[in-house]
Amino acid sequence: MSTRRVPDNVPTPAEDCQSLEEAFKGWGTDEKKIIRVLGCRNASQRRKIRDTYQQRNTKSLIDSLHSELSGDFRKAVILWTYDPPERDAKLANEALKSRKKGINQLQVIVEIACASSPHHLMAVRQAYCSLFDCSLEEEITANVSLPLRKILVGLVSSYRYDKEVEDLNVASLEAAKLHDAIKAKQLDQDNVMWILCTRNVCQLKATFECYRNNYGNPIDQDIKNCGKGILESILKVVIWCIDSPEKHFAEVIRGAIIGLGTDEDSLTRVIVTRAEIDMMKVRGEYFNTYKSSLDKAVVGDTSGDYRDFLMTLLGDKI
Template identity: 35%
Template structure:
């Protein structure tokens, strides 16, 4: 469920484009107006505003935003202006080829998306960057982590709710044999099952595994694998069981301790606002006994804070 609040009476994209143009004119940018408009428009409206802006001023709105805004606010707003597939493509491309290689971020985006989302974002990736996602993965990742990601982005998984019980029990047994039961780990089996099975199926395997062996499948993954390969498997499993809980955890980690990982905070807030932020907020409150909005409020400031809080919506 989305937390985006759009005004009950919407102004036209043309009117928004004019207001934004006015906000940029003169000395300094009226950042408050920019935040007020863009933080309350959905993906379709944002695309239309960009179209109108281009038509009226022969200029790219994103280019103008890029020169008028700065710092974390600029990064958040520019990421927000994309459609979901374009955004995922941009995040992964930056994570794989930017100044700071962030394989954790690339892994999170890929392993938390559904099969159909991945197909669309692979097309966007190629259209935007003239290179296939698989090519960049091959170049920047390695070993079992690479094998899992390549399988995960190329296999079409079933997205319905039905689960085959016999198959679930069989997978639980096979995973036990490939991991806890043997010396060393048969990574190929983990890659095969985690990349090919649907989310409801994997969630059922996790429950069956616990029933059969008294240990959680998550714990087995943690003790049998390590590094980015472990991260990828856990992301797939956690998103199969409860994606909102997974993202609540990612957000908490980004904000706890000294300093804030703003890249992660921006990525998750911006890319989940129109999908399941309502559920993420509920999970956050449940697990950390604190509203997500309060956590964001104490870790951020200025227009950047205002923008993120507008996206996640009020606490109640």
């Protein structure tokens, strides 16, 4: 379900490195060439390019991109060039270190924990330790206050069973536990944490469906009705990232685009992190929900090389 196009005849990593070196050479930078090379390679091809570039040059590809590019374009290309676990570790660190820690920042942690494979989440935790001299969960504990700390530590610590197994008795039982907590407006109950942090995705989907059937409303709606605090907002993101990540990411893109100005960081993050996972689904969801085209919205709200790069990841030919 990737939108990023890889050409039929992919050049060797050495050829790609040569193109990049040419693009960096002299006074100007050939941004189009950089987009044509990096924007059209998958994660394993990009890793090979990074490795080969490092062998051929005195500095890393990331460093070169940093000194040759600028602005939102630079940020997007660099995020795309990192190894995905390293990229997500950096995104999590940025979110946890930012002065403001609202839903816009903290949802990044939820996306990594709930909308990735268990294996990827483990790799992100390993990368976090390598990059930042402490564990991701220590960083959360140090930077996020209760009750969000509890749910975020629980979520990033999860290693969910990743096969499609569900037990309808468990679903019914745990839907009831969730309903009790929501009715009592005690969303930070240990019961809620355990269910959301340890159950596998397939089981949780069954539990959420059971909730709707037994209690009338979708669970995210009942959570919303508990209050307008950040705990409610985070739990809604948790439910969406587990139940249908494309809904969450379509909403983030929408939020980044509508209104005055554009939230480039969020727009870049979603397109870069989901281009190789479920961007087709996000695009479909966006169209169904907002009755307009995601691609047109991106084109309308961005410009220059930054726009060209995002559109390349969205599958545009350049």
